Amino acid sequence: MNEWTTEDVEDALCGHRMISAQLIGFGDIEVEYQHVVPGQDVRSKFVFKRGSEAFDTLTHYTGELVPGQLLDLSMICQAAEKANRWKGYDLPCLQDGFEMGFYKSIERLENGDMRLYRANVPGSYTDFPSTSEQGKFLLEKFGPIEPGKKVELIS
């Protein structure tokens, strides 16, 4: 069995495949994990050893776990998914979106991140960190936008 990496843990969280977590002996974390098997509910339990990469990644999202308490990870998964949602949009995808008129507007947030509003779903948006490749691409594409300013792309 492969060692869990940070990427594995984040993928599992973003995919809502981490069901629950619990501290067990020696401070390790036992996680109930749902496999991605279409049509089947196949679950396994994995133990992340204290000090391992997986342990640190998970606790980064969950905080310190309370001994003996079973933590429902659904909200953690949702937060992780939301925080990493922008990763699903690579540059060609974004470029396609602009060319096909999928975006209604773009907003520079106060923290400098870029918020891209969709044209087809009112109020629906995705945030891109300013330091990310996508964020830089957007800044380059539209030029400097003042924090708090919004640019309409479709009139």
Added chain:
Amino acid sequence: MAPEANENSAEKTALEGAGNEKHADKENSLGDRQAQQLWEKADAESSKYDKTPSQLDMKAVSEPLLLFDKTQSGSHKILASSADSKTQNSGNRNKISENSSSPRNAYEKSPLIGEEELKRMAGNDMTAAGYLRELNEAKQLLEGKALEAREKQIWQLVQKTYGSGHELRTANETPPIKEESANYSGQSETFRSTDKPQINTAEIKALAENDETARSVAEMLDSLETTGLQQDEKQRLRETIKAGFADVRLGHNDTESSEPDGNDDKQNVHELHPEKINDHTFALGLEFNASPADAIHRFGQAAFSRAAEALTDPAQQLAFWQAQQDKLLGIAEGLNQAKESLKEVFKSTGHFVQSGELCEFLAKPNAINEPLARAAGAALAAMEADPQAINKAVLAGLQSAGVMAMTSSEKYSAMSPREQGRVIGEAMFSFINPEGSLEAPQLLNQATKHSDEAIQAALQATMKSVAAEEIKGNLQLLRDLATSPELKEFFRDSLKVQAADLRLMPAGVPPAMYLELEQQLYLMNKAGGGEGNWWNKTYQKFRELAGQAEKSASKSADDSLESILTLNGEAFIARAVDKMVQPIDSSSPAFSHWQKMKEVLKTIPEEDLRTLLKRNWEFHFPQRLEDVDLKLAKSSLNLEGAHGKRNEILAGITKAENLDKGGRPQEVGKSVVPFERWSVESNSFIANSDGYDLAGVTRHEVGQALNSIHHWYCRPGVVQIYRDCADSLRQEIEQLQELVRKCPDSIAAKKTLFMSIKERQTLIWHLEPKSGYGIEQTLTDLYATSLGGCGLPKQAQTLLEERFAALKEHMNKSNWFREMGDD
């Protein structure tokens, strides 16, 4: 269900039989009498149908074929055959066109019936209406002497049906063939079945210059000389062939010989008495001693001999051998299919089988073959003409049967050797297992009951029966059957095999009983693939003789691929599927599953199959995934983070083709839908169909395969729209959670939130963000759903289509499920 693009060195486990062969008994054989019967039947059919596919009037299937009446005793008397009349007509055109007189005038002089009377009768009589319609059609389609000939044919039938049963001839009609004229004794002549028309070999050869039927018969006669049959047997067959040809040329037909008017041709009637085997089964008293395995053994031997002797080019030899091997497997499958069909008939008609009517029919085995089956078709066709008696569903079914029959001719010629073998196998079954013809009497009786239920049952049987009969009637098949060394070997008593590999062949085959057919098929197919058996060793020896290795094999395979790609429509689909689906042993528990999934593949659009065939895509429907690719089965799910679960828990899996840096394929892609999958819960293999619609899973894997070629997700906007759809659900949940947080007392908000979360759970693998897995699953499931289902529960499919409607629309708008991606 996910493609595994990076499995570079997965070991492919050859589908070889693991068991030891049980050697078949060669001691039993067909008795002389049965062999003669079957020869006569095959030869008579051969000459009767000996026309090119275009000449065969397949339309006749959907029209009244035989008109029958029920006698007081409950048996069915066949009065006339429009199908036969068409056959006759075709055969008689040349002959009749030589006559200048109008045969129609002759019949109009008849006191029995004229055109006006026929018109009057047509108002109340479907048969008369049918004749009238044929007359009108002839007038529209034909002219001159051809019209005269056709009209004469029809009027002959009219007189036979409504008159005294006698045919009239004009005084100045001179039959073109001497022997025929000897059978007519005056101005008015009755065709009697005892008046067997004759024709000699020289005349047949003379006719062969301008007549394809005659040419075929002449060829058959010539080929007879080269067989190893005894002289007296050759003579008997020679006479049978000539008599059959004369029957057709001179207007003699099966219908007449089956008329119970005391003038039956006793020479052709082989009275057999039904024997009750058990409560539901009757045998005809025929003791067929040759087993299917015997036939197949000889088939293989004959094929081997021909290949070795006739072909000098090693590549040709190899290709020929492969084709024969495929054909052999097809025959085994066909036999098995026929047996299964028979079983179904027994199951579905148990009540009928016990009735006395069946015994009556079984007592007339001579009538059981074509005439009754066609009579049943005629009954249904007659019902089709009566809108009061039949519903639309039956009409639709009949039309389908007609279409099936019309295309059967083209189908056979376009079939792969394996498919052709299958058809031959089914035909063989009717020879070796007369009980198989139960279908004919049972559907005939049911058809006459006119109840919806009976009609439906009869229809289903007819669909099979009509197709089978028409396929039998197909020229090419009959040639294959009647002139092939395989069939001759099949009917021959001697089972001695003179080949050097005799010692390697099975030592014995148990007595043939169709209930043991599965075991026989096991032996046969084992012979086709297992190691250490005679077939395999023979094959190896052949290869040694041919001096060929894999290079030739791949060359012949390429040629074969090209030839398939030149086909279109159903012909292409059948052969493409045959090519792509990898064989399994017929004794495997997965064999039925394999057959079903093959049929599913045939429903995939031709364009998509063409794409896959060009890439040499492989489809496997094995018992377990490990049977195909052990490494793939035992490795973890290819998805990162899957951690510890093997692929054998998947209902299906597609492994993308592996290309080298130059884009050249190193390993072909393959899709596998096993019969069993591993259950984590029970820690054992369970039926894969438990929880899955495997037809849908197969469609899903086709989608996976196409996606790996077309790269659907690379098309503009696809990822974006997919993410929009997926994020829409996620954001909906977030907004609902916010609403619930703000309004904790809102039951509606809580309920909606609960439902949305449930939807997310249902679509969890479609929302999977990692490595494009989610979009891949979504696209392939949308593709599969558009073809009938993706294997998931209906609720999940509906939800998928709702939540990703924009994506589906986007794909369909640009036909991107079909068109190639840029890369």
